[in-house]
Amino acid sequence: MNHTTKPIQVYRGDYIESTHDVQIAVVSANRKLLAYYGDSHRLTFGRSSMKPFQAIPIVESQALETFNLTEKELSLFCASHSGEIFHRESVEEVLKKINLKENHLQCGTHIPRDIDSYNQLMKEGKELTPFYSNCSGKHSGMLTGCVQQKFDVDTYRELSHPYQQQIIDIISNVCDYKKENIMTSVDGCGVPVHRVPLYNLALAFGRLAAPEEWEEGGGERTSSLRQVRDAMVNYPEMVAGTKRFDTDLMKAYQGRIVAKGGAEGVHCFGDKQTGIGVAVKVDDGNARGTNVASMEVLKQLKIGDKSIWNKLDDYYHAPVLNARQEKIGEIKPSFNLNVL
Numbered sequence: 001m002n003h004t005t006k007p008i009q010v011y012r013g014d015y016i017e018s019t020h021d022v023q024i025a026v027v028s029a030n031r032k033l034l035a036y037y038g039d040s041h042r043l044t045f046g047r048s049s050m051k052p053f054q055a056i057p058i059v060e061s062q063a064l065e066t067f068n069l070t071e072k073e074l075s076l077f078c079a080s081h082s083g084e085i086f087h088r089e090s091v092e093e094v095l096k097k098i099n100l101k102e103n104h105l106q107c108g109t110h111i112p113r114d115i116d117s118y119n120q121l122m123k124e125g126k127e128l129t130p131f132y133s134n135c136s137g138k139h140s141g142m143l144t145g146c147v148q149q150k151f152d153v154d155t156y157r158e159l160s161h162p163y164q165q166q167i168i169d170i171i172s173n174v175c176d177y178k179k180e181n182i183m184t185s186v187d188g189c190g191v192p193v194h195r196v197p198l199y200n201l202a203l204a205f206g207r208l209a210a211p212e213e214w215e216e217g218g219g220e221r222t223s224s225l226r227q228v229r230d231a232m233v234n235y236p237e238m239v240a241g242t243k244r245f246d247t248d249l250m251k252a253y254q255g256r257i258v259a260k261g262g263a264e265g266v267h268c269f270g271d272k273q274t275g276i277g278v279a280v281k282v283d284d285g286n287a288r289g290t291n292v293a294s295m296e297v298l299k300q301l302k303i304g305d306k307s308i309w310n311k312l313d314d315y316y317h318a319p320v321l322n323a324r325q326e327k328i329g330e331i332k333p334s335f336n337l338n339v340l
Contacts, residue, residue, distance in 0.1 A: 007037065007335035008282070008289040012320060012328060020265075020282050020289040024297060025198040026337065029206035029213035029275035031176065033199060035301070035337040041197040044281045047187060047262030048080045048135070049201065050194055052208055052228050053174055055141050057166045059224040063148035067097040075235035077141030078228065078260065082241030083112025083132040090238065091131050094140040098147045105130040106157050107139040107189040114241065135189035137238070142191070159184060159192045168194065173221065174207050175200035188263060198279045201268055206277025209258050209270025229258045229272070245291045245315050252311045253304060259294075261287070267294050271303050288331055291315040296333035 006019035023038035033040060055077040058064065064074060073094055081087040095101060109128040111118050121128065130136050142163055146153050151162050158164065172179040177200045187193035207214045211225035232239050236250035239260065246259045249269070259269035265282025267290035278297055282289040295316035298304055309316065320329030 005334070007333065008292055009332050009334050010288070010320065011330050011332065017329070020284055020286055022265075022289060022293050022335070023198055023281045023283065024293065024337065025202040025279045026297065026301065027199055027202040027206055027277050027279075029203070029210050029277065031203060033340060034276065035339045037335050037337050040199050040202075042281060043183075043195055044198050044201060044266065044279070045185065045193050045195045045262075045264065046201050046268070047193060047264060047266050048138075049205075049260045049262035049266050049268040049279075050171065051078045051080070051138050052232065052258075052260055053170050053204065054078075054138060054167050054191075055228055056170050056221075056224050057163060058141050058145045058148070059227050060220060061145055061148045063144050066148055067144060069094065069097065069144070071231045072235045072238055074141075074228065074231035075238035076137035077144075078232055079137040079239050080134045080246075080261065081137055081238065082114040082244060083117055083134065084114045084241050085117060087137065087238065087241065088117075088131040091136045091140050094137075094144060098140075098144050100143055100147065100153065102130055104143055104153055105133070105136055105139045107133040107135040109133055113244075133189065135187075139189065139191075157191045164192050167192070170221075171196070171204070174204040174225070176203055198281055202277040202279035204277065205258070205260075205268045205270035205279065206275050207270075209272045209277060210275035213275035229270075232258050232260070233272075245294075248312060248315070249294075252308050257298075257303070261290060263287070265290055267291070269294060274303070276301065276303070288318065292318050292331050292333050293335075296335065297337065300337050 007022045008020035009016050010018040023042045025040040026035035076090050112132040146156050177196050183195040184192045211222040233255045236247045240246040249259050261267040264285035267280045270277045280293045318331040319327040322328050
């Protein structure tokens with residue numbers, strides 16, 4: 001195939017240097033496939049885009065009330081954060097509230113996206129700790145759900161653990177996908193990760209954005225989805241961080257869009273106003289294509305207007321930079337959704 005026909009094109013100067021294939025599903029909260037590009041049913045590990053649903057047992061177990069947890073902290077439970085100081089302090093505060101320590105976090109360590117925090121740590125001669133992990137918020141949330149329900153906190157990462165089984169039940173429900181068909185493996189932070197068709201992932205985000213549009217959802221699940229959504233859109237800086245796409249996207253749309261990306265080129269969002277959910281997967285796993293693809297979907301579906309899109313232009317016309325931080329190219333979309 002001619003590389004000029006690929007949906008995501010990476011330019012160096014005036015020339016295409018690299019390309020990425022993407023698969024996209026656009027689904028209503030009530031199961032209708034509205035639009036697609038490529039394979040709308042591609043089996044996909046949702047990776048961190050599943051975090052909003054992994055936090056639902058915390059809400060439904062009443063742990064928020066028991067431990068006096070804030071909406072800001074609930075947003076943190078859905079996060080792939082940058083490891084900024086306000087993220088780390090929030091994780092620490094959660095652990096204090098549930099009377100656990102940092103060594104209870106089993107997310108491992110890595111260099112945080114917030115390089116200033118990392119450089120400061122190195123200057124002080126200190127070592128990285130789990131607080132800096134982009135998944136420490138999710139893990140502190142899982143521990144919260146376990147403490148509330150008196151589950152074992154030492155084995156919370158295991159697939160057979162009751163908290164992880166609660167998560168699979170919830171994913172089956174919101175994705176409308178049989179539990180026995182959900183394949184699992186291990187995520188980067190050590191907990192189970194779930195494989196479902198892209199269509200079902202988009203469906204889940206439509207229901208997260210507009211749970212009241214989910215006719216048979218009803219009751220507690222509708223309420224908990226709404227609570228998680230509101231936490232994310234009210235505290236978007238907790239979900240990602242400074243100069244991060246999910247944070248800036250939710251800020252620009254002022255509560256209309258709820259969004260969560262995942263590793264290996266996954267990005268999902270839902271529109272509160274229409275109940276539309278969108279799931280994007282970049283086939284080769286390169287995350288640089290996700291923001292561009294999601295912005296193009298928003299424009300093609302006419303979600304928002306120019307004033308919003310202009311605020312997000314750096315994500316739509318994503319610059320290619322050299323080591324001097326000079327723009328020497330651009331990542332551009334080149335696809336049209338098949339609208340049904």
